[in-house]
Amino acid sequence: MEPGQILLSCLLVLSLSLVEISTDSSLNSTQESRAGKLISMFQIVKFKNEACAAGGVRNGTCYTGDECKTRGGSSAGSCAGGYGVCCAFTLSCGATTVENCTYLVETGSASTISPCKYTVCPCSRDICRIRFDFMTFNIKGPVTGTAISDPAMTAATTEGGAIGDCTTDTFTITAPGNFAPPLICGFNSGQHMIVDASPDKCNEANFGLVGGGTRNWDIKVTQYACGDEQGGPDGCLQYFTGTTGTVASFNFPTTASILEPSTTHLSNQQQSMCWRQETNTCAICWIPEILGTDQITGSFGISTTAGGNKARGETDGKCQGDYLLIPDAQSDVATEDADTFVVGSIGSDVRLSDRVCGRQLSSANDNGDRRMSLSVCTQQRPFRMTFKTDADEVTLTSTSAAPNSAASNELSRIPGGIVGFNLRWTLQACS
Ligand SMILES: *[C@@H]1O[C@H](CO)[C@@H](O)[C@H](O)[C@H]1NC(C)=O
Numbered sequence: 001m002e003p004g005q006i007l008l009s010c011l012l013v014l015s016l017s018l019v020e021i022s023t024d025s026s027l028n029s030t031q032e033s034r035a036g037k038l039i040s041m042f043q044i045v046k047f048k049n050e051a052c053a054a055g056g057v058r059n060g061t062c063y064t065g066d067e068c069k070t071r072g073g074s075s076a077g078s079c080a081g082g083y084g085v086c087c088a089f090t091l092s093c094g095a096t097t098v099e100n101c102t103y104l105v106e107t108g109s110a111s112t113i114s115p116c117k118y119t120v121c122p123c124s125r126d127i128c129r130i131r132f133d134f135m136t137f138n139i140k141g142p143v144t145g146t147a148i149s150d151p152a153m154t155a156a157t158t159e160g161g162a163i164g165d166c167t168t169d170t171f172t173i174t175a176p177g178n179f180a181p182p183l184i185c186g187f188n189s190g191q192h193m194i195v196d197a198s199p200d201k202c203n204e205a206n207f208g209l210v211g212g213g214t215r216n217w218d219i220k221v222t223q224y225a226c227g228d229e230q231g232g233p234d235g236c237l238q239y240f241t242g243t244t245g246t247v248a249s250f251n252f253p254t255t256a257s258i259l260e261p262s263t264t265h266l267s268n269q270q271q272s273m274c275w276r277q278e279t280n281t282c283a284i285c286w287i288p289e290i291l292g293t294d295q296i297t298g299s300f301g302i303s304t305t306a307g308g309n310k311a312r313g314e315t316d317g318k319c320q321g322d323y324l325l326i327p328d329a330q331s332d333v334a335t336e337d338a339d340t341f342v343v344g345s346i347g348s349d350v351r352l353s354d355r356v357c358g359r360q361l362s363s364a365n366d367n368g369d370r371r372m373s374l375s376v377c378t379q380q381r382p383f384r385m386t387f388k389t390d391a392d393e394v395t396l397t398s399t400s401a402a403p404n405s406a407a408s409n410e411l412s413r414i415p416g417g418i419v420g421f422n423l424r425w426t427l428q429a430c431s
């Protein structure tokens with residue numbers, strides 16, 4: 001892609017369309033004078049190249065019919081009061097786009113699709129952020145483990161090095177000159193990634209698929225101009241707005257109502273999540289969307305638990321390999337419910353932590369209070385959280401190794417330490 005070409009594509013904010021009137025040499029004077037009046041009102045129709053509805057969940061960009069054709073889009077209905085067409089852009093493997101609002105769509109057999117590379121180039125020099133919304137995202141998942149509750153651990157595994165690794169399918173997005181998103185695989189529908197863009201450099205989205213079977217994805221790519229708040233702050237892989245929602249680790253089965261003990265997060269993650277501070281909000285709280293109890297997997301489980309035979313939450317120094325980074329995290333046993341956190345208060349049994357991990361989400365001081373998930377909140381702004389994982393899960397070094405506890409094996413006890421997270425977040429009003 002030539003820089004010149006990049007420049008041309010989305011800097012043109014206005015489309016021009018001439019409404020032409022035919023002038024016929026066989027006209028008599030009366031007709032000519034009428035035509036003259038019409039020509040004096042010669043119209044130049046201008047409209048913005050805005051988003052438009054292109055049918056179903058798709059959006060397109062409003063262009064003239066000719067522009068749409070030249071740019072390689074397909075017309076999906078009219079816009080701008082009939083003067084434009086809603087131009088939809090769908091990219092196939094191997095292709096390049098310089099258009100805002102392009103969809104990367106594929107369904108089919110892995111053996112014929114792979115490898116699949118899309119090149120997304122900034123549609124002007126003024127693009128700072130490019131957002132990939134995974135409307136559908138199904139590729140093969142990582143090596144999984146299975147947590148078991150029996151302390152005797154007959155099914156003990158030594159495969160901690162492989163658990164969470166994307167050894168078959170992979171997805172990456174490059175970010176030349178900037179921090180690249182983590183490599184992911186598995187189920188990621190509903191997730192998104194935003195990368196920092198560089199002028200004159202394109203970002204590549206790469207799927208590597210191994211083995212047979214079908215895969216499918218439908219990814220919307222939106223480009224944001226520098227200074228456009230919708231793109232989120234630089235460096236934020238994910239950006240959330242509004243006052244409540246959910247946030248999950250990649251490959252989390254967010255649509256499942258009951259979680260299997262084989263729910264497994266990915267290795268080598270660096271997932272930075274950022275929230276917009278909505279008007280009159282002063283804190284943010286997270287709580288597992290599915291609360292785990294003893295023996296039942298909830299939507300939180302990250303790393304070992306120092307407490308040995310009790311699956312509980314851990315903080316700070318106990319969180320080394322895999323953890324959530326939340327500056328000044330606090331959870332108050334009196335405010336287990338995410339909706340009742342009192343901004344400005346430091347309740348009883350509160351420990352301010354920067355890292356949380358373990359089998360329950362909790363930063364309570366008391367070990368007993370760490371045996372269930374609590375709401376974890378922070379008043380630090382901007383509202384941020386980072387999920388970090390290393391290459392390995394902690395399992396046994398040999399199948400005969402002892403002791404076999406939650407402290408030495410992430411698969412010992414349920415909830416396991418391999419789960420990852422799916423948390424409901426709620427912004428808290430200022431008091
Ligand atoms: C011009 O053409 C119109 C329509 O054909 C006709 O009604 C009119 O009489 C013509 N005028 C002259 C001056 O020929």
Ligand SMILES: *[C@@H]1O[C@H](CO)[C@@H](O)[C@H](O)[C@H]1NC(C)=O
Nearest residue numbers: 050051052053054058059060
């Ligand atoms: C799609 O376009 C419509 C305008 O037709 C807009 O209201 C809507 O927010 C757009 N959706 C997305 C996801 O951009």
Ligand SMILES: *[C@@H]1O[C@H](CO)[C@@H](O)[C@H](O)[C@H]1NC(C)=O
Nearest residue numbers: 010051100101222223224225
């Ligand atoms: C791209 O489209 C979105 C709407 O889908 C819009 O908000 C954004 O401003 C557009 N980006 C540019 C650079 O025009």
